[in-house]
Amino acid sequence: MAATTTFLREAELRLLRCTLPSPTSQPAPPSPPPAxxxxxxxxxxxAAVEAGDYAAALASAVPHLLHGSTLASADFATASPAQVYADLAAAAESFLQGDGxxxxxxxxxxxxxxVLSAAVAALLAFxxxxxxxxxxxxxPFPFQIPSLDEGWFSDPGCKWDAWASDHLASLGSHVHGxxxxxxxxxxxxLLFTSIKSLDFSNCWSVSWWLCRISMCQQNILDEQSSSLYDQVQVYKNKMLNHFGELEKVSSYWGSLLCDEEGSSFVSAAFLEAGIAEYKYGRVDASRLHLDSAQEACGIHLSLTGILGFRTIHQVDAKSQMVLVAKTTKPADDEGQSAELTGAQSDGVALKTVRSSVPSESDEFCDILRTPRLAQNGNDSISESTPSASTKISLTAIQQAAVLAQCLHVSRRSRSDEMSGWEMAPYIESIDSQDESYFVVRSLCNVLRIRWESTRSRTxxxxxxxxxxxxxxxxxxxPVVSQRAKMVFGVHMPTIPALRKEYGELLISCGLLGEALNVFKDxxxxxxxxYxxxxxxKVADAVSLINARLLVTPNDxxxxxxxxxxxxxxxxxxxxxxxxxxxSAxxxxxxxxxxxxxNDFYSSKILWESALALNSLFPDGWxxxxxxxxxxxxxxxxxxxxSRAVQIDPENGEAWNNIACLHMIRGKSQAAVQAFKEAVxxxxxxxxxxxxxxxxALDTCNIQLTLEAxxxxxxxxxxxRFNADLLxxxxxxxxxxxxHLNNTQEAESISNTSYDAHEETRRSNxxxxxxxxxxxQIVRSGASNAEIWGLYARWHKSKGNLMACSEALLKQVRSLQGxxxxxxxxKFTKYAQASLQLCKVYIEISSTTGSRRELLSAEMHLKSSLKQATxxxxxxxxxxxxxxxxxLKDLIGAA
Incomplete structure (x- = not known):
């Protein structure tokens, strides 16, 4: 590897390390820069980026990007932000290409x-x-230019931030908060794109950073953006192409990598890809990426049941769902300490932030945060201790993989009380870790809060x-550099999104006043x-919004x-x-x-326009x-x-509507397929x-019809039953x-085909x-005349004439009124049922030789004819x- 190439690749590695777990072994000191x-x-x-001093990194790098450009003398009081940033892009490309x-x-x-350092510093500052x-x-500006005087830095109504918000909202979604x-x-x-535009194949990490930026943009918007989704897919695929295999990672950085660091990079790439797919609701694609991440970091997750205690006062041990993590690359105490500690005794800080639960909170709740597990199946509470099979020290990347799997479980499960309990073992597994990075522990606490806020006792x-x-x-x-570790490897909500959840939790607890202050801020x-x-006090809301419109009328x-x-x-x-x-x-x-x-045509046209701006709105299609x-x-x-079920394959109502539309259009087979998904x-x-x-009946699928x-x-x-369908x-x-009887009569019993026997069996x-x-209908007492008639026909087809006559008699009585x-x-239906009853009576009499049925039939007909004049x-x-x-002839002959 050439010396100059080594410097750039070492720079890429150092910058990526700022957001990934520290190597278990001490990295080599940085190489001296080129002459x-x-x-x-x-x-x-x-060095400034590594230390977490992003402002210093920008102050060091950005002036050189703009040196000699027209921006140094631009009048920012009248300049258009869009034009200035376009000039910045041109200046960055010009700087990268150099004089020649x-x-x-x-x-x-x-x-x-x-340029890489400046771009990463700007992203990590955000x-x-x-x-x-x-x-x-x-x-307020990521670039320092003499023409930007102090007035610009203190102007709260600066058009630049408004332009930035509008620029991000140009994708059809708004900045949320x-x-x-x-x-x-x-x-x-802009800076990463300027490097990418040179098509420089020796700077692989650019696609990874661009994927992260696209996800950052998505995370600050109020809804999913189809444009950003397309970007994420492009950058994600490039990232996995470069960093999805250990061999490629090892060959790219060679001896610059520390022990086991290559597999950590591969696992992180798949983790971030899985989180991206999770964000857009692609559950299957997310699962595949998360499986690859777990394989790369050497962890296998499974759930099991172990006897234990969930509450403080519980006497008898009950089965508790726990996570069993089997690792091929366990984090030994020494290695884990080296990985999770850093400057300024951050190991102490990591232990300090282990939980966001104050000790006094347990005074108000008798539910344990992690279940105490009984040893060796002993259900005595005095014997309960953490189980060695479930208490295992995990590396930072393995902890992130556990939390990512927890998110996947929440998305694939139905939204009910059980989904929280299915997530609990993953949360409790991270809670039991002695040391974790700040964002890993914070996300674990967020997931616990979301779960426990749904239960009255917690x-x-x-x-x-x-x-x-x-x-x-x-x-x-902890310090900034430690907080940046794994910031893209976990799906940590933004601070405004976290505070919004706080406000919603306050509302659910009845604290409207405090929630109002949170949402105002x-x-x-x-x-x-809301x-x-x-x-x-809706009028107060209107007054507040009108007051804000006086400040920002173009929002x-x-x-x-x-x-x-x-x-x-x-x-x-x-x-x-x-x-x-x-504005979608x-x-x-x-x-x-x-x-x-009821202006459905206008509504249709407006929905077309809205979905053209953003096609990923969940309920839009x-x-x-x-x-x-x-x-x-x-x-x-x-x-x-159809687009609705592509975005959300579990939208049963959309599947039902597709099927109903196929019914209307006479496409029964397509309707059956859609109904299979709907149900x-x-x-x-x-x-x-x-x-x-x-x-199903239209497609002659009798069995499916009856099952339905x-x-x-x-x-x-x-x-509910459909007598006409039955x-x-x-x-x-x-x-x-x-048809089967006629077929069998035409052939001798010995020569009856196997297919005929099969048809007879299926028919029976x-x-x-x-x-x-x-x-089932008859026993429930919900039967009517039509059901009694069908019941009689069924008995007759089974050869039970007495039961058939009883059912027909009940049908006749149901029709009387x-x-x-x-x-x-009404008379027509009654006459037809009476005629069927009398014919069955005649058939019974001819079989048994009894005159009782003939006399009953004669009496019934005489009575009916007398009243039907x-x-x-x-x-x-x-x-x-x-x-x-x-009947009279038969009675006379008997």
Whole structure:
């Protein structure tokens, strides 16, 4: 490896190490910089980033980027921020190319290291202010130019921060909350992109940093951005292509790597890829990346049950779900201490931040934070100690892998009380670690707070934990460089997002006043309006938003919030105006308003525009499909619901709508496939099963139809059944039986084919199933005349004529009632049932030789004909009379 290339690659390695676990062995001291004027500058900037002094790193590197550019003399009072940053990009590219435009040699290596250091410093400064804390002293601009006087640094209404927020919101989403140093993340992306534009293949880490920047941008927006998703996929794939295999990592850095450091890099790359997929709801892709990360860091996770105690006063041990972590690369005490300690006795700091729970919190809660496990199956509480099989020291990257798996479990599980208990073993596993990095421990506490806040017995402890966590982030200890470790390897919420959760927890505890202060400080107007509505003070919310609009009249978020508070579409239109038609939220609000006015065409068009800006809004495609359906645009409705299930494959309602649309369009087979997916996620919806049964019958799938009918009965407590559908099924089965009988009569028994036997067996199975369904309805007392008629036909098909006659008699009695002898339709049904009853009586008599059934039939017909004189001219009356004549002949002959 050439010396100059070694310097640049060492710079890449040192910068990545700032955000990854420290090597277990002491790294070699930094190599002296190349003998170039920019060599000391690069070395100084790198050292400042490693020390966590990001402002010093920027102050050291940025002036050299802008040296000789037109920005040094620009008038920032009148300059456009967009133009200035475009000039910054040009200046960075010009600086990288040097005077001769060369992309090789010592000069280029030093220039590239300077740009990399500045970009990483800007990104980590942003994360320090908005993710890890503590808040530092940074200028509002990531670049220092003499023309920026002190007035710019103290101007609270500076157009530059507003421009940065609008620039990030240009992707169709808005910045969610109040963030600091937004220009820094734009500046960092600009510098990394300038290196990438040179297509310099010897700077692999740029794709990794760009992936991190894209995820940072996504994390500060109020909703998922389809544009950012595309960026993340491109950068993530490049990152994994470079750092997804240990051989590639080892060959890239060679002897610069410490022991086991290569596998740590591979694991970190897969972890960050898995978190990115988790953020966008791609559960399967996330699982694959997390599995690769666990394999790379040498850990295998499994859950098991061990007897233990969950509460302080528990007497008998109960089975507790615990995590068993088997490692091929265990963290021995000496190695772990070397990995997790650093300057200024940070090992002590790590132990200090082990938990955000004050000791007095346990006075209010008798639930243990981690279960005490019984040894050797002994259920005595005096014997309970941590189990050696579950208490194992994990490396930092292994701890991050455990937390990532915990997040995956939360996303793949249904949202109910059990999902929290499924996450608990992962949380408790990290809680039991003696040492962890700041962000790892903080995320573990966040997950515990989210879980315990859902339970009444631990809610107060969760509130105390949240208060302490917010305070810990603002403290000066641990130092900045230690807080940056693993900051991208765990899905740590931003400080505004964390404080928002704190506000929501305060609301759930009834502390509206404190929540109001939190949301005001974060400028979360929607949450503020919600609080005011809870307290019946919507007018105060409107007044506050109007006051803010006097300060920032071009903020589309404020106009949208004002529209929400007042239900006035004009405010949404104003939001569109000030955002240059780039506010997806305003378009969505107008689309909903049009839908509520039954203006489905306008709603459909507005949803199209909103989704063109941001196609990843979770409920957008579903709402678009509903509007298109109401507008009778079935083709677009199917496409919209199909996109909805692509984003969220577990959206059972969308699958149901797809299936119903296929039913309407006569595509029964496609409808069956869609219903198969719908019932996976809406198993308790009898409406979905009812539609499923209809299309299953349309496709001649009798067994599936009957299974659906059976499920409907169970879900509705035997109150929902479709007699017409059951009639069609029974008719089909009767036709099949007739066909099979004719086939067997045409062939000798010995020559009957195997297929005929199989058909007979399947037909009998289906008859048994429909019989079970009919019996279930009859026993529940919910049967009517149609069900008794079907029940009689089933008994007849099984050869049980006596039961058939009893069912027919109950059908006849069900049809008797007011209006029978005066309404043609009722009489027709009654006459048909009576005729079937008498024919069965005749058949029983011919079989048994008994006259009792004939006499019963004769008496029934005489009574019916006597009362049906109004219908004496109908075919039904004539059929009953003919049957009576036949009966008299049979009785006379008996």
């Amino acid at each position: 170039h004027p920019l060599g000391p500058v690069a070395a100084s900037a790198l 435009g060369a992309t090789a040699g010592e000069g280029f290596q030093c220039r590239c290291a300077v 994360t320090q202010q908005n993710v890890t804390g503590p808040s530092g002293k940074f200028p 109040k963030f600091s140093l937004l220009q820094f993340i734009i500046f960092a992306e 809610k107060q402890r969760a509130l105390l934990m949240m208060e302490n966590l917010v305070e810990d982030i603002a403290k000066e200890f 974060l400028e979360l107007w929607d949450n503020l309006i 609080c005011y509505r809870l307290s019946g 589309p978020r404020l106009w949208c919030s004002l529209g929400d508070a007042t239900n006035n579409d004009e405010h949404y239109k104003k939001a569109l105006e000030v955002s240059n038609n780039r 939220r305003a378009l969505r609000s107008l689309a909903r308003s049009a839908y509520n006015r 579903f709402a678009y499909g509903t509007a298109a359906w109401k507008d009778k645009d079935l083709e677009k409705a199917v496409d919209a619901f 996976k996620y809406k198993r308790n919806s009898w409406e979905v099963w009812e539609n499923y049964s209809k299309v 009918v059976k499920t409907i009965l169970n879900l509705s407590s035997n109150k 009639d069609k099924v029974m008719t089909t089965l009767e036709e099949q039986a007739t 199975q289906l008859l048994d199933i429909i019989g079970d369904i009919l019996q 007011s209006g029978l002898w005066h309404e043609q339709m 109004d219908f004496s001219g109908t075919e039904e009356y004539k059929a009953l009379n003919d049957c009576l004549v036949e």
